[in-house]
Amino acid sequence: MNFLLIGYGKMGKTIEGILKERGHNIVNIIDLNNREDFINIDPSTVDVAIEFTQPSSAYDNIKICLDKGIRVVSGTTGWLDKKDEIEKATKSQNTAFFYASNYSLGVNIFFALNKKLAEMMSAFKAEYKVAMEEIHHTQKLDAPSGTAITLAEGVIEKFDGVDSWTLQGEDEPKDNGIEIVAVREPNVPGTHEVTYESEIDRIDIKHTAHSRKGFALGAVLAGEWLHKKEGIFGMNDMLAL
């Protein structure tokens, strides 16, 4: 397949390696220094664009692709207040958009486990207080992580005791809220832990990424899966979880 890669940082470089391993053609790699190539790209040469840049640029990058009718897989976090507009543009252009806050298979299993545990813990909401911690490398621009927000949304959906999330150090904690602690340490690809604590004991579930390979492989698999499709998709559409 013919892929356009947008963003050539830590994720872009890892995705490039996986695309090559899987025998794909990379039509172009767009970064800050060759935006002209992007604006002038011929959509007939691209099957799917994969976008991993930064919160402030994701919307524009995705919109440029969709307006040209190019299908997009995006993994950039921290811009989702504009996701509705992207979904409208996808529909009006009869093209396709795939988004996941985390493309790794392990994290998507962890998302399902998180919801199951939250459902079970609902019966014990008076005894247990739920909390969350995410740890990432020091270059990360957004907090909490997109993955932590997805996990918090899973808890809010399934655990009766909680109706919102707050970020420690930025927001006032709420009685019915889940507090997320965001820790930044050198070279950590991504660690997420959900904890239920009572006076008597503590239950923890945790996912630790050893590298970025799982995120990158998931994004390439999403791109392969999206080929020739129309609509708005996420990991639950691709994986039968």
Ligand SMILES: NC(=O)C1=CN([C@@H]2O[C@H](COP(=O)(O)OP(=O)(O)OC[C@H]3O[C@@H](n4cnc5c(N)ncnc54)[C@H](OP(=O)(O)O)[C@@H]3O)[C@@H](O)[C@H]2O)C=CC1
């Ligand atoms: N969904 C998932 O599974 C995952 C999501 N992510 C998310 O993906 C994003 C990227 O992560 P990561 O690769 O680690 O970040 P990096 O900072 O390493 O890379 C981002 C790259 O995007 C480039 N860039 C910035 N603005 C533009 C623009 N307007 N057009 C094209 N390129 C641009 C940057 O260029 P320059 O260096 O010159 O600024 C940089 O090369 C983050 O939002 C992160 O949270 C990360 C891992 C997994």
Ligand SMILES: O=C(O)C1=N[C@H](C(=O)O)C[C@H](O)C1
């Ligand atoms: O910025 C990162 O590195 C990561 N970002 C994603 C997120 O915000 O959840 C996914 C992964 O945790 C790595």
